[in-house]
Amino acid sequence: MSDSKDKRPRRRIAGRPAAKPAGSGTAKAPWQILEAEFKWAAQSTEQLPAQIGVELAFAGRSNVGKSSLMNTLTGRRRLVRTSSTPGCTRSINFFEAKARDGAVFQLVDLPGYGYAKRSKAERNLWAGIIEGYLSERQWLRAVTLLVDARRGFGEADRLLSGFVAARPKKDRPEVIVVATKIDKLPKAKRRAMLRSLSGYEGRVIGVSAVTGEGIEALWQVLRKAAHVGDSGDVA
Ligand SMILES: Nc1nc2c(ncn2[C@@H]2O[C@H](COP(=O)(O)OP(=O)(O)OP(=O)(O)O)[C@@H](O)[C@H]2O)c(=O)[nH]1
Numbered sequence: 001m002s003d004s005k006d007k008r009p010r011r012r013i014a015g016r017p018a019a020k021p022a023g024s025g026t027a028k029a030p031w032q033i034l035e036a037e038f039k040w041a042a043q044s045t046e047q048l049p050a051q052i053g054v055e056l057a058f059a060g061r062s063n064v065g066k067s068s069l070m071n072t073l074t075g076r077r078r079l080v081r082t083s084s085t086p087g088c089t090r091s092i093n094f095f096e097a098k099a100r101d102g103a104v105f106q107l108v109d110l111p112g113y114g115y116a117k118r119s120k121a122e123r124n125l126w127a128g129i130i131e132g133y134l135s136e137r138q139w140l141r142a143v144t145l146l147v148d149a150r151r152g153f154g155e156a157d158r159l160l161s162g163f164v165a166a167r168p169k170k171d172r173p174e175v176i177v178v179a180t181k182i183d184k185l186p187k188a189k190r191r192a193m194l195r196s197l198s199g200y201e202g203r204v205i206g207v208s209a210v211t212g213e214g215i216e217a218l219w220q221v222l223r224k225a226a227h228v229g230d231s232g233d234v235a
């Protein structure tokens with residue numbers, strides 16, 4: 001794609017959380033990302049790329065921390081543009097990440113779902129594109145659904161997980177729920193919050209783009225969902 005660089009979202013310089021390198025403290029971990037680069041941006045279903053590899057998507061309400069989490073997962077501060085103003089990501093952005101053991105993933109950053117300050121027409125347009133991507137994308141193996149640790153599971157989160165749940169079992173991606181911004185909760189309250197995250201029954205991984213907490217646990221689950229063997233091969 002010749003004009004891919006032109007579509008690349010501009011990066012924000014100031015005010016982002018300091019992403020810890022994924023794998024810091026776990027030197028030479030096989031899951032640690034050594035190379036990551038922007039690949040593609042799509043602003044409509046028609047602009048989605050043909051097969052480029054195993055896809056791991058990041059979905060959730062606007063401003064919940066999707067783009068920041070991707071920076072932390074790849075150990076890069078500025079791979080993905082983030083902002084304290086909701087509505088930052090306005091296209092479906094693909095980033096290729098290569099792990100130490102050779103496994104390669106396409107990390108897919110989705111725009112925030114249901115951002116209230118956009119026009120209804122724009123919200124509907126993006127709801128349709130996100131729904132189309134989550135319910136039909138053939139190479140999607142896992143959807144990390146981000147929920148603010150302090151707010152819990154809401155209507156938008158149920159909708160997003162519903163798009164995936166409606167797929168036939170044989171090609172249904174795994175939904176992994178993560179509670180973001182866990183650093184904003186006192187340590188003593190975290191376990192209880194994760195257990196009681198309102199409206200959700202399964203396991204929730206607490207993560208922080210600031211401290212790097214939960215990143216190794218999330219990579220283990222993502223790699224399992226992508227069927228990555230010990231050798232780094234993607235089945
Ligand atoms: N304290 C803290 N702040 C975070 C964390 N993750 C993200 N943030 C902040 O939350 C804001 C939103 O982060 P983004 O990563 O841009 O959120 P997003 O979900 O991609 O937002 P949209 O693209 O607008 O949907 C930014 O100000 C980040 O610095 C975290 O783990 N801890």
Ligand SMILES: [Mg+2]
Nearest residue numbers: 066067088089
């Ligand atoms: Mg974003």
